[in-house]
Amino acid sequence: MTFSPPQIQWPEGKKFAFTIFDDTDASTVANSAPVYALLRDLGFRTTKSVWALEAEQPPVVVGGASCAEPDYRAWALQLQAEGFEIGFHNVCCHHSKRERTLEGLRRFEEIFGHAPRSMANHTGCRENLYWGSDRVTGWRRWVYLAATLGRKARFLGHVKGDEHFWGDVCRERIRYVRNFVFPDINTLRACPWMPYHDPLRPWVNQWYASSEGGVLDSFLRTVTEENQDRLEAEGGACIMYAHLENFSARTAWSHRASASSWSGSRRKVAGSCQSRRCWITSPRSVASMCSRRVSARRSKTSGCGTSCGMEKADTPWPSASSAMKKAMWRL
Numbered sequence: 001m002t003f004s005p006p007q008i009q010w011p012e013g014k015k016f017a018f019t020i021f022d023d024t025d026a027s028t029v030a031n032s033a034p035v036y037a038l039l040r041d042l043g044f045r046t047t048k049s050v051w052a053l054e055a056e057q058p059p060v061v062v063g064g065a066s067c068a069e070p071d072y073r074a075w076a077l078q079l080q081a082e083g084f085e086i087g088f089h090n091v092c093c094h095h096s097k098r099e100r101t102l103e104g105l106r107r108f109e110e111i112f113g114h115a116p117r118s119m120a121n122h123t124g125c126r127e128n129l130y131w132g133s134d135r136v137t138g139w140r141r142w143v144y145l146a147a148t149l150g151r152k153a154r155f156l157g158h159v160k161g162d163e164h165f166w167g168d169v170c171r172e173r174i175r176y177v178r179n180f181v182f183p184d185i186n187t188l189r190a191c192p193w194m195p196y197h198d199p200l201r202p203w204v205n206q207w208y209a210s211s212e213g214g215v216l217d218s219f220l221r222t223v224t225e226e227n228q229d230r231l232e233a234e235g236g237a238c239i240m241y242a243h244l245e246n247f248s249a250r251t252a253w254s255h256r257a258s259a260s261s262w263s264g265s266r267r268k269v270a271g272s273c274q275s276r277r278c279w280i281t282s283p284r285s286v287a288s289m290c291s292r293r294v295s296a297r298r299s300k301t302s303g304c305g306t307s308c309g310m311e312k313a314d315t316p317w318p319s320a321s322s323a324m325k326k327a328m329w330r331l
């Protein structure tokens with residue numbers, strides 16, 4: 001079966017959609033609040049993930065503030081009240097066994113009033129669902145292992161019986177989970193079947209993809225004016241993968257970028273997107289719109305009127321030729 005980028009009628013007559021899922025790594029009030037103040041002022045209401053619990057061990061990759069800190073929790077609640085969605089990025093910055101993950105989900109619900117609606121695995125955590133080579137199957141797994149030099153880390157959140165297992169709870173409470181990140185600004189063109197359910201990975205309800213913006217440089221590369229023009233012309237959707245804490249002037253300075261030029265460029269980028277006929281929303285809302293389109297298409301062709309997204313056996317994978325071109329995939 002071949003897929004072409006779907007045409008979607010975005011709400012409010014908008015021509016394309018733009019959103020961000022902000023992984024909370026290294027986030028603090030000091031380095032993230034200025035970025036969110038700018039987003040808020042420009043009308044962006046994207047998704048900020050949090051860690052619900054404080055760390056009890058050294059971080060797997062990087063630490064950061066958690067909702068156990070009153071000032072950070074209050075700021076996250078303020079963001080939620082302003083219309084930002086609060087997402088899930090595991091419960092803290094290190095490995096968590098089942099009981100701790102469940103404790104963190106309970107705490108998330110206590111603080112924000114509902115279970116998380118979207119999440120992204122935090123790199124390196126053992127309780128991640130279908131992470132590492134488990135993201136793909138068959139020959140794709142061999143390609144993956146070759147590309148990652150046979151990285152051996154095991155991820156066990158989906159392995160029933162393991163002490164890190166929590167797939168049943170994820171399926172019960174969380175609708176959307178991020179999988180692959182593509183260099184294309186138009187996430188929907190890179191993954192036109194998004195959101196999708198993968199029967200080989202049944203503990204995740206729906207997967208969504210993202211576009212590369214993990215660090216400031218890659219974010220700016222992805223959202224160039226030229227790429228925004230194309231995104232608009234294609235009527236597509238961009239779900240940016242980002243770590244917005246490293247967008248603050250202070251961090252940009254530490255990366256040897258000029259604080260003043262960064263301040264100007266972030267305003268320019270955000271202002272450009274905001275001034276277009278762009279639907280700025282949360283990843284969950286984009287996935288939900290795409291899901292409706294998938295359902296409508298399925299109901300036309302097969303009579304299936306369910307509200308679920310397309311079922312896709314195995315993780316979507318670009319054609320062999322485009323896979324080579326998309327060598328910048330974040331594995």
Ligand SMILES: [Zn+2]
Pocket residue numbers: 023024025089121122123
């Ligand atoms: Zn992370």
